[in-house]
Amino acid sequence: MKQKTHIRLNLNGEETEVAFSPHKTLLEVLREDLNLTGTKHGCELGECGTCAVLVDGRSILSCLMLGLDAEGREVKTIEGMANGAELHPLQETFADTGAAQCGYCSPGFLLVAEELLKKNANPTRIEIQEALSGNLCRCTGYIKIYEAVELAAAKMRGEEMELPREAVYGLD
Amino acid sequence: MSNKGKTSNNLNVVGKPFRKVDARAKCVGQTKFADDIVLPRMLYCKMLRSHLPHALIKNIDVSKALALPGVFAVITGKDLPKSYGILPVSQDEHALCIDKVRFIGDPVAAVAAIDEDVAFDAMNLIEVEYEPLNTISSIDEALLIDEPRIHDYGDSGNIHKKVSLEFGTVEEGFAEADLVREDIFFYEGNTHLPMEQHAAVAHYDSDNKITLWSSTQTPHYVHRALAKVLEMPASHIRVIATPNGGGFGGKSDPFNHEVAVCKLAMITGRPVKVTLTREEVFYCHRGRHPVLMKFKTGVKKDGAITGMHFQSFLDGGAYGSYGVASTFYTGALQTVTYDVPRYKFDGLRAFTNKPPCGPKRGHGTPQPRYGLEVHLDKIAEQLNLDPVEIRRSHLVAPNTVTANYLRIGSMGLGKCIDKVAEGSDWKNKFSGWNGTPRKLPYGKGIGIACSSYICGAGLPIYWNNMPQSGVQLRLDRQGGVCVMCGSTDIGQGSDSILAYIVAEVLGIDPFDIRVVTADTDLTPVDLGSYSSRVTLMTGNAAIQAAERARELLSMAVAEKLGVPIENISLAERRVFDVENPELGVSFAEAVVLAESKYGTIGTVGSYTPPRSPGKYKGSGVGPSPAYSYSAAVAEVDVDPDTGIVVVARIWIAHDIGKSINPMLVMGQVEGSVYMGLGEILMEEMAYRANRNIVHKFPSMLEYKSPTTMEMCDVKTYLIEDPDPNGPFGAKEVGQGPLLPVPPAVANAVYNAVGVRIDEVPITPEKVLRALRDKARGRDGRFGPGAVPAVDWPEPLRVLTPAEGGDGKELPNVAIHS
Numbered sequence: 001m002k003q004k005t006h007i008r009l010n011l012n013g014e015e016t017e018v019a020f021s022p023h024k025t026l027l028e029v030l031r032e033d034l035n036l037t038g039t040k041h042g043c044e045l046g047e048c049g050t051c052a053v054l055v056d057g058r059s060i061l062s063c064l065m066l067g068l069d070a071e072g073r074e075v076k077t078i079e080g081m082a083n084g085a086e087l088h089p090l091q092e093t094f095a096d097t098g099a100a101q102c103g104y105c106s107p108g109f110l111l112v113a114e115e116l117l118k119k120n121a122n123p124t125r126i127e128i129q130e131a132l133s134g135n136l137c138r139c140t141g142y143i144k145i146y147e148a149v150e151l152a153a154a155k156m157r158g159e160e161m162e163l164p165r166e167a168v169y170g171l172d
Numbered sequence: 173m174s175n176k177g178k179t180s181n182n183l184n185v186v187g188k189p190f191r192k193v194d195a196r197a198k199c200v201g202q203t204k205f206a207d208d209i210v211l212p213r214m215l216y217c218k219m220l221r222s223h224l225p226h227a228l229i230k231n232i233d234v235s236k237a238l239a240l241p242g243v244f245a246v247i248t249g250k251d252l253p254k255s256y257g258i259l260p261v262s263q264d265e266h267a268l269c270i271d272k273v274r275f276i277g278d279p280v281a282a283v284a285a286i287d288e289d290v291a292f293d294a295m296n297l298i299e300v301e302y303e304p305l306n307t308i309s310s311i312d313e314a315l316l317i318d319e320p321r322i323h324d325y326g327d328s329g330n331i332h333k334k335v336s337l338e339f340g341t342v343e344e345g346f347a348e349a350d351l352v353r354e355d356i357f358f359y360e361g362n363t364h365l366p367m368e369q370h371a372a373v374a375h376y377d378s379d380n381k382i383t384l385w386s387s388t389q390t391p392h393y394v395h396r397a398l399a400k401v402l403e404m405p406a407s408h409i410r411v412i413a414t415p416n417g418g419g420f421g422g423k424s425d426p427f428n429h430e431v432a433v434c435k436l437a438m439i440t441g442r443p444v445k446v447t448l449t450r451e452e453v454f455y456c457h458r459g460r461h462p463v464l465m466k467f468k469t470g471v472k473k474d475g476a477i478t479g480m481h482f483q484s485f486l487d488g489g490a491y492g493s494y495g496v497a498s499t500f501y502t503g504a505l506q507t508v509t510y511d512v513p514r515y516k517f518d519g520l521r522a523f524t525n526k527p528p529c530g531p532k533r534g535h536g537t538p539q540p541r542y543g544l545e546v547h548l549d550k551i552a553e554q555l556n557l558d559p560v561e562i563r564r565s566h567l568v569a570p571n572t573v574t575a576n577y578l579r580i581g582s583m584g585l586g587k588c589i590d591k592v593a594e595g596s597d598w599k600n601k602f603s604g605w606n607g608t609p610r611k612l613p614y615g616k617g618i619g620i621a622c623s624s625y626i627c628g629a630g631l632p633i634y635w636n637n638m639p640q641s642g643v644q645l646r647l648d649r650q651g652g653v654c655v656m657c658g659s660t661d662i663g664q665g666s667d668s669i670l671a672y673i674v675a676e677v678l679g680i681d682p683f684d685i686r687v688v689t690a691d692t693d694l695t696p697v698d699l700g701s702y703s704s705r706v707t708l709m710t711g712n713a714a715i716q717a718a719e720r721a722r723e724l725l726s727m728a729v730a731e732k733l734g735v736p737i738e739n740i741s742l743a744e745r746r747v748f749d750v751e752n753p754e755l756g757v758s759f760a761e762a763v764v765l766a767e768s769k770y771g772t773i774g775t776v777g778s779y780t781p782p783r784s785p786g787k788y789k790g791s792g793v794g795p796s797p798a799y800s801y802s803a804a805v806a807e808v809d810v811d812p813d814t815g816i817v818v819v820a821r822i823w824i825a826h827d828i829g830k831s832i833n834p835m836l837v838m839g840q841v842e843g844s845v846y847m848g849l850g851e852i853l854m855e856e857m858a859y860r861a862n863r864n865i866v867h868k869f870p871s872m873l874e875y876k877s878p879t880t881m882e883m884c885d886v887k888t889y890l891i892e893d894p895d896p897n898g899p900f901g902a903k904e905v906g907q908g909p910l911l912p913v914p915p916a917v918a919n920a921v922y923n924a925v926g927v928r929i930d931e932v933p934i935t936p937e938k939v940l941r942a943l944r945d946k947a948r949g950r951d952g953r954f955g956p957g958a959v960p961a962v963d964w965p966e967p968l969r970v971l972t973p974a975e976g977g978d979g980k981e982l983p984n985v986a987i988h989s
Contacts, residue, residue, distance in 0.1 A: 021289075037208035038201020040417070042367045043450040047872040050367055078201035087200065095195035098839040102663025103198025104205065104367040104417030129880040136872065138367055138418050139663050141846030142880045144839050168189045169834045170841075170890040171595060 007071040011036075012080025020067055026060075027051045029067035030077060038078035038107050042136065049135030052108035053077050059112045078107035081114065089152040090114055097163060099148035101139035109135050113149045121157055123149070143167075184743060185676040186900050189835035192668040193687055194415065194661065206371035206387040206414040211443035214373070215244055217433050218291035219446070220281040220298050221455065222273035225309075225525035225865040226322070227302035229271055229280060236297040237283060242290035244440045246298065248281045252435055256397040258390075258425045258530075260634050262492025264323055267401060267431035273302070274322055274490035275525050276866055277455025282432040284444050307525045309861045311464060311485045314522030315960050322490060322523040332488055332521040333496050337503070337790055338967035339575040340514035340975060342470075345479015349470025351554060355547045356466045358956045359539035359914075359932040361487065362855035363459035364532055365877055368417020370456060371447040372430045374437035382438065383410040386430050389419045389660050390700030393633065395692045397426035402434055409434075413690035416701075419662035420847070421531040424702045425458050425493055454870035458530030459857060461498055461521075462487040463539035466959045467547045475555055475562035479514035482506055483959060484540065486521040486529070493530035495521050497633075497793055501536025504794030506544055507574040508624045509585060509801070510566045513974060515575045518964045525865050527857075531702060533847055533907050537625065538914060542852075542932060545621035545915030549922070553605045559620050559919065560593045560602075563803075575972040577786030577979050581798045582903070584827030584893035585622055588803035591825040591889040592620065596805040602923070615810050617924025622803045623911030627895075627904040628705030630784045630795030639778035641709035642696030643717040645674065647725075647773040651745070651760025653678065653685045655717075658698035659710045660690040664906050665836045666706045670714050672832055673899060677718035678725075679742030680759055696776065704904035707832060708797055709779045711899030716777030724773055728765040729757055782897065788970045788981040797897040800904045801827040804845075804912035808920040812943055815936030819849060819917055825889035829903030834890060840905040841888050848913025850878045854933050930955025 005022040008015065011034065020033040027044070030036045030053070039062060042050035046064040053062045054076040081088045090113050093099070100106040109132060116123060116131040123131070128149050129142075137145065147167050154161035166172075197203045234246040249270035257263040269280050281298050285291035305320045307313075308330050318329030326332040346352045372386035382404070388394050391413040399406035416423055429446045436444040448456065464485040470478040484502040488495045503517030534541075552562040568574065570583035593599075601618045603611045612618065632640055644656040655674050661667040667689055671682040688694055698710055726740040729747045733740075733755055741750045748756025757765065766773050784795035804824040810817050822845050831837045854876040858868040869875050894901020914932055922928050927942035931954060938954040946952025971977030 031208075035210070036201075037204070037210075040205070040368070041207075042369070043872045045450070045871060045873070047450075048367065082200055087196070091196075091199040095191050095199045098192065098195075098665075098835045100192075100195055100198040101665070101839055101843065102367070102416060102418045103194070103203050104663075106198050107201050110199065129883075133880045136367065136877065136879065138365055138420065138847070138877070139843050140839055141842035141844075141886065142883050143842045143886060146880075166888075168838065169831075170838060170888040171591075 005068060007068060009070045009072065010074040012076055022068055024067045025063050026065040026067045026070050027062035030062060036077050036079050040104050040107055050105050050108045052112050052135065054111050054115060057115065059115045076111065078110060081110060088114065089155045090148065093148040093151040097144050097148040097151065099140060099144040105135060105137045109137065109145055117153050117156060122153060183676060185672045185682055186832050187834065190672060190682055190833055192665050192836070193671045193682060194667055203415050205368055205417050206373060206385055207447045209373045209385050211373065211375060214443040214445055215284040215286065215440060216288045216291045217282055217284050217436055217444050217446040218288065218295045219279040219429060219432060220295045222276060222278040222280055224273060224302050224304055225276050226305040226307045227273050228305060229269060229273065229300060230303050231301040232281060233299040234281060237294040240290065240294045240297060242286035243283060243294045244442065245284045245436050246281060246294065247432065247435055247439070252401055252431060254401045254403060256401050256426055257492050258393060258494055258633065259492060259496055261496055264325065264492045265428065267428040275527050277452070277527055278490065279428050282436060284436040284440055307865055309524055309859065309865045311487050311522045312960060314524055315962065322525065326523065330523045332492065332523050333499050334965055335499060335519045335790060336964045336967040337970065338516040339970050340972040342479040342481045342514045342516040345514040346470040349478045350473045351551065352468065352470045353551050353554065354466065354468045355550060355930070356956050356959055357543040357546065357930045359463045359542055361460050361462035361529060361857040362851050363454060363457055363857050364420035364422030365875065366418030366420060366422055369448045369450055369453050370423060370427065370429065371445065372433050373443060373445045374433040375443040376437040376441060381408045381410065382434050383412065384430060384434055385412045385414050387416050387423055388413045389416060389423045389662055389702055391660060391690050391692055392658055392697050392699055394426045394430055398431065398434060401431050410693040413660040416660065416662035419701060420533045421535060421702060422458055424531055424700065427456060450872060451870045454867055455527050457489065457527035457857065458493050460532040461529040461536065463502060464956060464959055465540060465543045467543055469547065469551065471551055471555065473555060474565065475552065475557050476566050477510055477512050480506060480512050481516040482540065483518045485959060487524050488521045489524055489526040489528040491528035493528045495529065498531065498536040500790060500793035502540050505537050505624055506540060507576050508568055508578055508580060508799050509622050510563065511568050512575055513972065516967060520962060526859055534625065534910050535703065538851065538911050541623050541911045542914045542918065545912065546918050546930065549919045556605050558602065560589060560598055563622050564589050573785055573973045576794065577784065577791060577973070578794050579785055581897055582829060582893045582895040583801060584891040585801035585803060587891045587893065588801055588825035588827055589622065591891065592803045592805040592823040595887055595889065596807065596823045598805060615812060615924055617810065617920040617922065618805060618807050619916045619919025619923055620803065620805045621912040621915035621919060623908060624799045624801050625704060625904060625908035625911060626796035627708045627798040627800060627898065628781060628796055629703045630781045630797070631792045632699055639780045640705065641698040641713040641779045643710060643713040643777045644696050645717045645721050645775045647721055647763045649764050649767050651758070651763055653680065654688060655685055655714065656688045656695045657710050658690060658695045659706050660701045662701045664701065664840060665833065666701060666710065669707050669711060669832055673711050673714045674718045677715060677722055680745050704907045707902055707904060708898050711832065711902060712779040713777040715899050717775045720775035720777065721773060724766045724770055725762045728769045729762050732757065732765050785979045787979040789968060798829065798895040798903050800908040802909045802912050804916040806916035806920040808917060808924055810921055810924040810939060812925055815939035815943065817853060817921055817934055817939060819884040821885040821887065822913060822916065823887045824909055825891055826905060826909050827891040827893055827903065828905050829895040829898045830892050830901035831890060832900065832902050837890060837905045838888055841909045842886050844907065844909035845886050845913055846878060846883055848910040849884060852914035852917045852932055852934055856933055927952040928955065
């Protein structure tokens with residue numbers, strides 16, 4: 001009844017082939033045909049940022065990209081963010097600071113933050129806000145996410161940094 | 173529920189910022205949300221929804237849909253004739269509408285097909301013949317239009333519920349007041365907007381039992397509803413709540429899609445999944461009720477309240493949902509912050525042809541709290557009192573009972589007010605009333621508000637004498653501990669709270685513990701993640717279970733060591749003699765000793781809230797084991813040319829009792845501030861009243877919610893005033909800190925530009941209209957002018973505790989229905 005199309009891509013560092021119905025979005029191909037359910041969906045209309053993945057190092061909304069367009073590209077999802085069992089510093093700080101509450105938006109935030117820190121090793125709070133402005137989070141009020149990004153950035157620069165006491169216990 | 177010998181000084185886990193037990197999985201994409209579940213041979217479900225707001229269903233023809241290749245089943249309302257609903261008094265929903273549809277989005281048929289595309293095509297082949305009915309689009313219309321009725325039950329016509337309660341005699345209070353002021357407010361409805369769309373997977377297994385995985389906050393209530401609607405013994409049904417990708421109250425009802433996939437799985441013998449689209453999530457709704465309200469309050473010159481009369485009118489939407497409870501909640505918590513010696517409450521909920529409203533974070537209380545705190549600001553201006561002082565001077569005393577019989581335990585609101593007033597430099601920013609020279613430039617303003625919230629409802633939804641929360645512990649002979657509890661993690665960290673508390677009592681590391689939750693086959697009942705009940709109730713149940721296990725370990729180790737049991741302590745994965753800490757065994761060895769002596773080590777704990785002193789009809793809503801308190805100061809910039817309000821910063825202090833994990837508490841406070849900010853500035857469920865009551869914008873782009881660019885800076889203070897009813901003294905934090913945010917912003921807008929926006933949200937259009945109005949010499953207010961004239965029932969009268977009342981309604985008066 002349906003003809004599947006067949007592409008080859010570099011997925012999380014591995015050469016991968018996949019067959020799928022040609023009208024499918026990259027989001028659907030990742031979740032349904034490659035079983036990588038770490039990429040989430042919040043609207044499937046390009047409004048919430050939840051489905052963000054990195055394509056050739058740039059964050060894109062996988063719900064707005066056809067799977068076909070991933071042919072020959074490098075695609076990185078949340079499953080490919082850690083280096084084996086060793087988490088990316090952002091994953092560590094998101095977990096440690098409570099930046100992931102329900103965790104549903106976290107994969108999108110993490111990948112967009114990774115892209116930011118690649119371009120800018122020492123972003124200001126405003127630069128973080130601007131970089132993450134396309135991702136909605138309903139749990140955190142974003143603050144713990146900013147703190148996690150700042151902490152990870154410091155770690156990646158090799159600096160010793162801890163969350164300020166007021167971020168953990170409130171102001172005295 | 174004591175935690176013997178544990179003071180803040182010798183806690184090893186409680187009070188520390190541990191990582192959440194599920195945080196790693198969430199950050200590597202391994203957490204399985206409902207839509208991530210894929211089973212072999214799984215079918216996909218789509219639901220056909222009504223495009224009319226109110227219509228009779230004359231005929232449904234599914235033959236073309238059934239004939240489509242790849243379609244396995246199509247069901248309609250007649251396949252699921254039993255009604256259900258979250259409240260016993262509102263069993264008014266059917267999984268699929270049988271004879272009529274009540275709002276745009278009401279489902280009439282469900283399809284199971286080989287994939288979503290085929291299901292979608294099949295859905296569009298279903299032919300429904302409707303006979304449109306006149307619609308009811310607002311509270312006013314519901315009051316005017318008795319026929320057609322949206323439901324054939326309720327107090328009358330399209331009025332779902334009318335209540336009237338009076339504690340003491342408010343007229344006496346008004347008579348002794350120096351000032352009696354009336355104000356009217358409107359709080360527009362808004363929705364939860366969880367990032368995860370609702371999803372569910374049903375599997376009918378080989379021994380004819382059904383398993384449902386669902387993104388629900390209340391697996392226990394879904395379990396009950398399924399047993400009723402599927403007409404199966406509950407023992408043949410298993411409900412597993414998957415981690416919720418955000419709940420906020422929006423996943424607290426049993427839902428039609430959950431029932432539909434179970435039925436389709438039973439018919440087809442194959443697993444069936446449904447995942448709602450974002451548009452469908454807007455139709456599921458159960459969000460904040462739009463509320464029109466009126467306050468009439470008598471005060472003395474110093475601001476002391478002598479009596480308060482509150483009226484609320486709720487636009488309930490098309491079904492009951494939690495609405496009766498929501499209605500009572502609008503009138504319940506006015507009395508727990510400032511002393512209100514006499515109090516009268518009239519509440520009315522209307523049915524309208526819109527998606528049903530229900531519980532959203534703060535359930536029924538953010539609307540009156542916004543009204544009350546702005547009303548109080550206006551009173552302060554009229555009496556020329558500082559807004560901080562009028563609040564600070566008349567606080568409810570701890571360990572007292574309010575006029576409406578709510579028992580207050582610890583009460584840290586005074587400290588909260590002091591913190592935010594000091595932190596925000598209130599004295600040097602608030603300019604005073606009545607033409608006092610401004611301290612902040614025109615356009616900048618500051619405002620304060622306070623609030624309180626319950627830590628769990630005193631009574632369960634269906635009344636019974638059983639515990640509201642149960643915990644089971646199983647100790648492995650190699651030192652592992654498994655905690656089982658029916659509670660559901662919706663992101664707030666309830667799984668982690670269980671691990672922290674058990675680890676604290678047993679002296680082990682929280683990451684030694686395996687947490688199994690929200691599975692009706694495996695876990696004892698916990699009623700669910702709603703009403704800010706989870707930390708207090710599961711925490712107390714976990715303490716009891718863990719203390720019982722500790723007792724067994726202590727006895728076995730004491731015998732082995734030959735020391736008195738009082739000497740035994742558990743810490744750092746050891747069980748040892750406190751007088752000679754070298755003398756002891758590892759935790760795992762202690763389990764072996766205990767298991768050798770007593771057999772398999774498993775313990776249970778449970779929690780039942782204390783009885784409420786209120787015994788009158790309607791006293792079930794409002795009582796709680798404890799009340800949390802919050803105070804917030806907002807600083808805003810208002811552009812008088814555009815009307816745009818930017819909230820620069822919010823100082824918020826929250827009386828948490830005791831933080832089980834301060835990091836998670838901070839996250840809940842910040843998230844609550846965020847959600848309150850969205851509600852006051854932009855979020856609204858708006859309908860085109862004259863265009864068939866269609867939702868104006870059921871999408872995330874057009875339903876505006878704060879992004880990183882709108883979120884304000886937050887300065888948080890945690891006040892620890894331990895409550896004897898809380899585990900280690902802990903109170904709630906998930907909902908309470910939302911409450912003071914909307915009124916603090918509204919009061920700050922007035923302080924900035926001198927206009928009162930008595931309608932939520934405060935959009936630029938409303939600010940500009942009020943500013944123009946003021947420029948023309950009028951009062952510069954935007955908001956409703958009147959409330960409908962309603963024949964309220966004779967109030968149920970209750971003498972207050974101060975009048976010697978016993979909590980029961982007075983005899984010999986007509987008692988309303």
